[in-house]
Amino acid sequence: MAVSGRGSGGCPLSRRASLGLNWSQVGDAGTVSEVISYAWRDPFTDDEMVDLVRSHGGNAVAGWWSKIQQHSLGWVTARDGDGLLLGFVNVAWDGGDHAFLIDTKTRGSHQHRGIGTAVVRLAANRARAAGCEWLHVDFEPELRSFYFDACGFRPTDAGLIHLPSTNGC
Ligand SMILES: CC(C)(COP(=O)(O)OP(=O)(O)OC[C@H]1O[C@@H](n2cnc3c(N)ncnc32)[C@H](O)[C@@H]1OP(=O)(O)O)[C@@H](O)C(=O)NCCC(=O)NCCS
Numbered sequence: 817m818a819v820s821g822r823g824s825g826g827c828p829l830s831r832r833a834s835l836g837l838n839w840s841q842v843g844d845a846g847t848v849s850e851v852i853s854y855a856w857r858d859p860f861t862d863d864e865m866v867d868l869v870r871s872h873g874g875n876a877v878a879g880w881w882s883k884i885q886q887h888s889l890g891w892v893t894a895r896d897g898d899g900l901l902l903g904f905v906n907v908a909w910d911g912g913d914h915a916f917l918i919d920t921k922t923r924g925s926h927q928h929r930g931i932g933t934a935v936v937r938l939a940a941n942r943a944r945a946a947g948c949e950w951l952h953v954d955f956e957p958e959l960r961s962f963y964f965d966a967c968g969f970r971p972t973d974a975g976l977i978h979l980p981s982t983n984g985c
Contacts (some may be wrong), residue, residue, distance in 0.1 A: 851897055854934055856942045857890045864901045872924040889915055890942055892935040894922075903931040905939050907951075915943040917953040936967045 843951035862881050885891075887908060894903030902923045908916040917939060922932045954974060955963055957972050963969045 852902060852931060852934070853895050853897075854913075854938050855893050856938060857896070858893045858895075860893055860901055860904075865904070867982055868901050868904060868923055872921060872927070874921070889946060889948075890939075892938045892942070894931050894935055903935045905932075905935045907939050907943055909934050909943075909948070913947075913949040915946070915948040915951050917951055932962060933966045936963075940968075 860881075862879055863876075865881045866876040866878055884906070889907045889909035891904065891906045893901060896902055904920065905920040905928070906918050906922065908918055910916075917936065920932055920936060922929075922935075940951050951969075952974075953963055953969055953975065
């Protein structure tokens with residue numbers, strides 16, 4: 817199901833994305849028209865993902881999405897009026913109470929317009945609707961403001977092992 821500018825639970829999305837406003841393109845006639853559509857489990861292609869990752873300077877791996885999609889509870893896409901993929905986030909799942917937010921991405925040309933916050937909010941709403949109690953995320957320190965302030969996560973103790981760097985106990 818696609819929604820334009822509002823989260824699945826009827827919660828208003830934050831800031832500019834909540835209004836479905838155009839903030840970047842004004843046509844020759846001075847019209848303002850772009851609306852961002854957010855959707856849960858909306859299909860997209862590997863080529864679209866490669867294009868999205870390259871747009872923000874990431875290291876795109878062809879076939880990545882086809883490989884991991886089967887392990888996802890669901891994912892959120894953001895598209896412009898022409899269907900161009902602008903944003904994405906994936907939600908992995910333990911099959912019970914715990915969901916894991918991963919691979920949040922916004923097209924390089926469209927960052928700082930509320931799209932990342934909006935895809936995370938819709939992902940949280942859908943994980944809640946699926947019966948999950950906890951939504952986890954980890955990130956580089958420079959993204960604390962995005963996840964804590966914009967998206968509403970709170971700090972917690974967590975642990976991490978880079979398995980290829982270790983050879984077991
Ligand atoms: C992180 C990312 C998804 C944010 O998407 P976005 O659509 O620009 O996010 P929003 O517009 O909703 O940002 C809301 C607020 O979060 C904070 N924020 C967003 N991106 C940030 C960044 N890269 N660094 C620090 N703070 C950031 C800012 O306070 C921002 O408000 P502002 O626009 O008024 O400055 C985007 O920068 C991205 O795709 N980065 C490359 C991929 C990546 O690193 N993903 C994270 C994986 S954990």
